[in-house]
Amino acid sequence: MYFNIATNNIKKSFKDYAIYFITLTLAVCIFYNFNSMNSQTVMQDMNRIDVLVKLISYISIFISVIFGGLVIYANNALLKKRKKEFGIYTTLGMSKRKVSKILTYETFIVGIISLGTGLLLGVILSQGISVITGKLFEFNMDEYSFIISTNAIFKTIIYFGAMFILVMIFNTVAVSKHKLIDMINASKKSEEIKARNPVISVIIFILSIAVLSRAYYLGWKYASNPKNINFPLSIVWGSAGTLLFFFGLAGFTLFMLKKNKQIYLKKLNIFVIKQFSNKINTNFISMGIICLMLFTTIVMSSSSLSIKAQLEKELENLSPFDANIELSIRSDKQEVKDIEEALKTVDFELIPSYEYAVLDVYGTNIKVSDLLNEYANKSLKERLKKYVGKLGTIRVSQYNEMRKLKGYSTVELKENEVLLLTNDNDEKQALNNLINNKDEININGNKYSLKIDKQLKDIEYNLITIVPDSAVENMDKSNSTMYINSLNEVKKQELEEDVKELRQKFANIDYNYDELLNKYGFIIRAETKTQIYNETKSAIGTSLYIGIYLGFVFLIASAAVLAIQQLTEASDSASRYKTLKKIGVSDNMISKTIFTQILIHFMAPLMLAIVHSIVALAIVGKMSRNVGLAFLFKLGPTIFITGIIVIGVYGSYLYAAYTGYKNIVKNDYN
Amino acid sequence: MKNILSVENVEKYYGKKEVITKALDGISFKVDKAEFVGIMGPSGSGKTTLLNCIATIDNVTTGNITINNYEITKLKSKKLDKFRRDELGFIFQDFNLLDTLTGYENIALALTIQERKPKEIDSLIKKVAETLGILDILNKYPYQMSGGQKQRVACARAIVTNPSLILADEPTGALDSKSARLLLESLEKLNGDLEATILLVTHDAFTASYTNRILFIKDGKIFNELVRGNDSRKEFFNRIIEVMTLLGGDVDNVF
Numbered sequence: 039m040y041f042n043i044a045t046n047n048i049k050k051s052f053k054d055y056a057i058y059f060i061t062l063t064l065a066v067c068i069f070y071n072f073n074s075m076n077s078q079t080v081m082q083d084m085n086r087i088d089v090l091v092k093l094i095s096y097i098s099i100f101i102s103v104i105f106g107g108l109v110i111y112a113n114n115a116l117l118k119k120r121k122k123e124f125g126i127y128t129t130l131g132m133s134k135r136k137v138s139k140i141l142t143y144e145t146f147i148v149g150i151i152s153l154g155t156g157l158l159l160g161v162i163l164s165q166g167i168s169v170i171t172g173k174l175f176e177f178n179m180d181e182y183s184f185i186i187s188t189n190a191i192f193k194t195i196i197y198f199g200a201m202f203i204l205v206m207i208f209n210t211v212a213v214s215k216h217k218l219i220d221m222i223n224a225s226k227k228s229e230e231i232k233a234r235n236p237v238i239s240v241i242i243f244i245l246s247i248a249v250l251s252r253a254y255y256l257g258w259k260y261a262s263n264p265k266n267i268n269f270p271l272s273i274v275w276g277s278a279g280t281l282l283f284f285f286g287l288a289g290f291t292l293f294m295l296k297k298n299k300q301i302y303l304k305k306l307n308i309f310v311i312k313q314f315s316n317k318i319n320t321n322f323i324s325m326g327i328i329c330l331m332l333f334t335t336i337v338m339s340s341s342s343l344s345i346k347a348q349l350e351k352e353l354e355n356l357s358p359f360d361a362n363i364e365l366s367i368r369s370d371k372q373e374v375k376d377i378e379e380a381l382k383t384v385d386f387e388l389i390p391s392y393e394y395a396v397l398d399v400y401g402t403n404i405k406v407s408d409l410l411n412e413y414a415n416k417s418l419k420e421r422l423k424k425y426v427g428k429l430g431t432i433r434v435s436q437y438n439e440m441r442k443l444k445g446y447s448t449v450e451l452k453e454n455e456v457l458l459l460t461n462d463n464d465e466k467q468a469l470n471n472l473i474n475n476k477d478e479i480n481i482n483g484n485k486y487s488l489k490i491d492k493q494l495k496d497i498e499y500n501l502i503t504i505v506p507d508s509a510v511e512n513m514d515k516s517n518s519t520m521y522i523n524s525l526n527e528v529k530k531q532e533l534e535e536d537v538k539e540l541r542q543k544f545a546n547i548d549y550n551y552d553e554l555l556n557k558y559g560f561i562i563r564a565e566t567k568t569q570i571y572n573e574t575k576s577a578i579g580t581s582l583y584i585g586i587y588l589g590f591v592f593l594i595a596s597a598a599v600l601a602i603q604q605l606t607e608a609s610d611s612a613s614r615y616k617t618l619k620k621i622g623v624s625d626n627m628i629s630k631t632i633f634t635q636i637l638i639h640f641m642a643p644l645m646l647a648i649v650h651s652i653v654a655l656a657i658v659g660k661m662s663r664n665v666g667l668a669f670l671f672k673l674g675p676t677i678f679i680t681g682i683i684v685i686g687v688y689g690s691y692l693y694a695a696y697t698g699y700k701n702i703v704k705n706d707y708n
Numbered sequence: 709m710k711n712i713l714s715v716e717n718v719e720k721y722y723g724k725k726e727v728i729t730k731a732l733d734g735i736s737f738k739v740d741k742a743e744f745v746g747i748m749g750p751s752g753s754g755k756t757t758l759l760n761c762i763a764t765i766d767n768v769t770t771g772n773i774t775i776n777n778y779e780i781t782k783l784k785s786k787k788l789d790k791f792r793r794d795e796l797g798f799i800f801q802d803f804n805l806l807d808t809l810t811g812y813e814n815i816a817l818a819l820t821i822q823e824r825k826p827k828e829i830d831s832l833i834k835k836v837a838e839t840l841g842i843l844d845i846l847n848k849y850p851y852q853m854s855g856g857q858k859q860r861v862a863c864a865r866a867i868v869t870n871p872s873l874i875l876a877d878e879p880t881g882a883l884d885s886k887s888a889r890l891l892l893e894s895l896e897k898l899n900g901d902l903e904a905t906i907l908l909v910t911h912d913a914f915t916a917s918y919t920n921r922i923l924f925i926k927d928g929k930i931f932n933e934l935v936r937g938n939d940s941r942k943e944f945f946n947r948i949i950e951v952m953t954l955l956g957g958d959v960d961n962v963f
Contacts, residue, residue, distance in 0.1 A: 299826035303816060312808040617804045620765070621865070622793025623821050624786065 040136065052556035058116045059152050062198075063522045064595055065105040068157025068347035070194045071164045080276075103277075106201055107327050109130040113145070113205050117212055123218070128218050138210040145209060149202040157194060158213045246282035253279055254653045261660040262420060276650065280329050283646060284322040295432040302702055304518060306623065306631045309614075315633050316643075317607060320340035324603065325643050328596040331686075332647035335589040336594070337654045338681045342585020349578045353571065358444050359521040360530060361537050366517045374560045377518040384558065386540055391526040392533065395440040397432055399502070400513035402481050404429040406501055409479075413471035414539020418464035431456075431481070431503045433510055440521060449491070449504065456486040465501050467571065481505070482512055533566065593684060595642070597691035604636055604695045608702040615703045632699050709740035712872050712905045713762065718771030720757055720928075731757040732768070732871060733928035739873070742903040744896070746919035748910060748948070750955065754928040756877065759909045763796065763875050764788045776872035793821055797866030797874040801881040803858045805850045811861045812846040818865045836868045839901070840894050856887025860894055865897055874898075876908040880915045892918045917945040924951055931955060 048055055115272065127137050253275035260269040292315050295302045302308060315420075318325060363386075365377045374380045377396055387392065406429055407422040414422060438448035451457060456479060458469055469490050478485055486505070524530040544554055544562050554561060615628055623631075655677075709786060720732040731754045739745050749755045760766035762773060764780050773780050776795055784792055785927050797818075798804075805814050812833060827924045837843045840860045850858055859879060874897070880888035896918055898904045914921050918941065924932040932951050936944045 216844060297829070301819050302824040305820055305823065306811060306817070308813045308817060308820065309806065312813070314805075316808045471819050614806050614808065617806055620792075620798055621818055621821070622789055622791075622796070622799070624789035624793075626786075627821070703879075 040140050041143050044140050044147060044267060047140065047144055048147060049124075050468065051123075055148060059148060061599065062109060062148070063156040063159065064598065065109060066194060066198055067152055067160040067163060068592075068595055069102075069105060069189075069473060070157055070160030070190050074160070074164055074190035081547060083604050084570055105197075106204070107323060109198075109201050109205060110208060113208065117209065121216065123191050124213060124216070125220075134214050138213045141209045141213060142206045145206050151196070151203075153195065153198055157191055160194075161683075178389035190490045220294060236289050236293040239286045240293050241286075241683060242282055243286030243290035246279050246286055246496070249275055249279035249282060257653065257657045258660070261657045268655065273475050277326075277330060278649075280646065281323065281326040284325040284642070287322075288318040291315070294412060296400065306618070306627060309618070310631055310634050310638070313611065313614075314638050314642075317603075318637070324599065328599060329647045329650070331596040331645035332593045332644055333650040333654070335592040336647060336651040336680055336684065337658070338585045338592075339589035339683065340651070340655060341658055342589075343679055345585075346578045349574050357521075357565075357567060357570070359567065360524050361533055361564065362519055362523045363522070363537070363540070363562060363564040364519040366518055366561050366563070367515050368561075370514065372560055373629060375507065375515050375518065377520045380518075380558075380560050380562060381520070384540065384543060384562065388522075388535060389529065389532075392522050392524055393443055393520045394516060394520050395436070395443045396520050397436050398509040398510075398518045399430045399432055399439055399516050401516040402429045402431055402503075402513065403413065404479075404481065410465065410468045410472065410501070413475070414467040415464055415467055418468055421464075429481075429501065429503055430516060431505045431510060431513065433507045434504050435507050437504050443521060443523060451489075451504060451506055453506050453508065454486055455489055455506070456481065456509070457489045457491060458501065459504060460489065460501045462500055469501075481509060484509065536564045537564045537569070589680075590683070590687075593687050597640075599641075600640055601691045601695040601698075605638055605698050605702070608699045611705050612705075629704070633696055636692060636696050636699060640688065640695075644688065709742070711738055712741050712743075712776055713739040713907065714774045715758075716774075717760070718761065718773060720754075720761060720766070721769045730928050732761070734771075735925070735928070735930055737923055737930065737933075739907060741905055742899065743921065744899040744906045744908070744919045746908045746910060746916040747921040747924055747925060748913075748916050748952070749925035749931075750911065755909050755911075755925050757909070757921045759875060759877055762873075762907065763798065764792055794801045794869070795837045795872045797869060797871040798836075799859070799862050799866050799874065799876040799879045801878040803855075803862045803882070804852070805858055805862055805865075808848050809848050810849055811842065811853070811857075811864075811917060814850075814861055815846075815865045815868050818869050820868060832868055833864075836864045839897065840864050854887065855883050855943065856890055859883060859887070859891050863891070863894060863898070867902065867904055872905065874904055874906045876906060878908070878910055878912075879908065880912065888915065888917075913945060913948045916948055917941050922948065922951075924955060926955055 124137050124141075127140075128134065202512075253272045255276060256268050256272035258267045260272070272579065292311055295307075295311055302311075363377065365374070365380045367375055374383065378388070404492065406427055407425055409429060411419060411422050434449065434451045441448055448458065460466055473488055473490055475624065479486055479488055480486075481503075486509070522533065524533045540562065541564050543558075544564070547554065547561060547563065551561070615632070618628060618631075619625075715738070716736050718735045719730065722729040722731055733754075735754075735758065747755050747758065762775070762780075764783070771781070775791075778791060778795065779790070780791060796834065799927075805811075806817070809817065811820050815833050815836065816829055818833060824832075833846070836844070837846055840863055842857065842860050842864060844856050845853055845861070848857075850861075853861065859882075861904050863879075866876075869901055879895075880891060883891060892915060893908060895908070899906055899920075908915070910916055920936050922934045923930055924934070932954070934944075934947055934951060939947070
């Protein structure tokens with residue numbers, strides 16, 4: 039019987055439940071999408087973009103917190119609306135225990151329905167979004183297929199199951215705590231307006247600024263060392279600071295504005311300020327959460343877009359050779375030290391239509407950090423701290439062979455000269471300083487005069503030394519790389535196949551290192567131009583996918599929740615606007631007031647989110663430099679694009695809320 | 709005396725061709741400055757409709773209403789808002805205070821929407837609050853006030869803009885007898901000291917006995933008119949009861 043009452047209640051108060059239901063479904067849908075990401079094939083390349091993975095792992099910490107909060111919030115709003123109904127049950131003689139029982143059934147039913155709908159929507163949406171992003175950014179669609187992640191479904195059910203149980207407990211406690219008289223009179227009292235002590239608000243607001251500064255400081259300071267507990271802790275500080283900020287904001291604003299009578303006593307300003315402060319007293323949690331979601335959106339989309347831009351730039355600098363094969367030499371004991379010999383052992387045939395050059399890199403006993411540290415700028419110094427590699431050298435004859443293959447002119451080098459080359463801008467700068475201060479270098483006991491050439495762009499990205507052939511006699515070879523060009527277009531395909539075969543022999547090198555070393559006696563790494571091109575493209579797609587997809591979903595969720603909040607609030611405020619109308623406020627002024635009210639409601643979380651994002655992006659930039667990622671963050675244009683997206687989506691929700699609100703108010707006074 | 713309100717032959721019909729209800733059926737009267745006029749009548753007599761028409765909340769079907777030389781039946785909707793803002797003050801049965809604002813702010817709103825200067829606003833509020841004896845509750849929110857206090861704040865909001873005409877619709881309807889008496893005394897004071905012109909709608913003889921003149925309405929027509937003259941309030945009250953008996957309406961309510 040109670041079950042029947044519960045189902046009927048849901049049908050009757052469908053309008054009230056709609057808000058709760060939409061919130062839940064949206065939450066389930068997003069949660070599923072986020073968690074199914076690992077199972078999407080395109081995501082499996084993600085390991086390459088370390089920073090992003092790290093970011094996501096942190097983000098997922100508060101994803102569940104966000105949704106937990108949202109669900110409880112929506113439930114709470116619903117409970118308040120229906121207090122009177124429960125009061126009537128009690129006056130009719132139903133015990134509170136039975137009322138909670140009905141409520142528990144209702145939560146259960148709505149929970150099941152929204153979980154089902156949310157999962158269904160999530161599965162469909164995840165396909166749709168992956169297809170759209172894939173198409174939009176010319177990502178190879180073969181890699182996508184229809185995926186249902188049972189793992190994610192399972193996880194979603196567990197998490198939300200726990201949330202529903204929490205809500206049920208919460209409801210039972212709430213119902214048993216309410217007095218009958220309060221329940222019956224609930225509709226008469228509009229939500230009680232608690233006038234908080236303004237001094238407390240001001241103190242809390244100032245405290246929140248301090249907490250946020252601490253969060254920013256920790257994030258910035260430990261960006262170079264994300265594993266330190268203080269780094270994730272900065273997120274905790276930031277979240278707490280955000281909540282405190284919104285808790286104190288309204289009171290603080292009110293306090294400040296009361297001091298300025300010119301603003302306070304102008305037109306409907308008093309009313310607008312009170313509308314805002316009245317609501318933020320009850321809404322500060324949701325505002326804080328929405329702020330954090332928007333923050334995530336902005337950071338995710340801007341950094342993913344900037345990674346895209348950076349990777350695409352790398353494609354332009356793609357190796358001019360069709361393929362390269364590298365033999366690494368780990369110790370003296372390795373028998374095969376020559377790349378051609380190694381290739382023979384693994385049956386890789388160098389057919390006549392291939393042109394190739396070999397570069398052998400010999401190690402010196404000079405540490406790169408020792409050589410450059412003195413002359414390095416700040417960011418290079420940070421990088422050198424962690425870099426233990428030694429300066430590599432290449433014989434000038436081999437180097438010229440390679441340049442000839444590329445179709446470039448050769449370089450001249452005297453017996454007592456060495457040429458330092460790099461493509462890295464920081465290192466170029468350091469080299470400049472180095473050559474201004476020193477003109478000699480001691481390599482393995484021999485003195486050479488230094489030369490640099492800033493114009494040369496070469497294979498190696500980082501510092502390499504070109505030395506006379508005689509110089510390497512006493513040095514150990516550290517690796518040997520063959521660069522291959524196919525003269526014949528048809529044979530190019532063959533080269534591709536051969537290299538692929540070679541790669542398969544040495545599959546998962548990092549994993550099976552010892553096994554492979556035992557089997558062949560050496561390790562070979564091979565790449566082709568086409569393959570690198572595809573991989574880079576795929577990395578671009580991956581980062582875009584994560585960033586835009588998540589960002590978009592978060593953005594829509596926050597904007598939707600804000601709009602829903604305003605619309606629920608509209609029916610409470612309608613009577614206030616009716617009063618305003620009666621005392622002679624014009625329609626035009628009422629519309630403006632409604633707009634201002636909604637604008638403040640939408641902008642408050644966005645503004646703080648933007649400040650958060652600026653700091654976070656600076657931190658991410660610092661992080662990526664420290665990790666020594668080849669791609670640095672270039673944020674200018676990407677922030678512009680992100681901004682347009684945010685304004686577009688956010689703006690349309692704002693407008694929708696405004697029109698809806700106006701209709702509710704107008705309907706009330708007609 | 710200067711004429712403030714003049715209602716000429718006003719008719720108001722509700723419904724469509726077949727079933728027409730005449731809510732107001734050719735009503736005419738005048739109110740001069742500093743008059744305190746009551747409108748009485750049984751439920752359904754048309755008194756609220758009349759008030760709504762004067763308040764520019766409703767339109768008349770035919771006839772003219774002039775307030776302070778404005779022909780309000782001919783004003784456009786935009787001008788009506790401005791007119792209501794500047795020329796009229798309202799006191800409602802259910803107070804209609806904004807629950808989010810303090811007493812001070814509720815009164816201030818009537819002035820801020822007229823775009824008065826902040827300094828002026830502050831002194832005007834202080835002055836009116838003193839007259840009505842609500843200085844000590846100005847910083848309270850409506851939920852912290854009693855019904856009588858709320859209604860006096862609403863009164864202050866109505867009077868503070870110095871309107872040509874104050875319209876009070878059953879202002880004592882939601883008050884206990886003590887608060888009602890206090891409020892009516894306040895209204896009397898406003899009328900006497902500040903020369904406010906007040907039009908009060910009620911069905912309660914006690915409330916009506918505070919006015920100078922009463923118009924009785926029945927079935928949309930003016931049925932009778934009582935002028936207090938030099939009568940004491942008690943005498944006036946008795947005369948009101950007599951008319952009400954004649955009207956055959958709400959006499960039971962009194963006892």
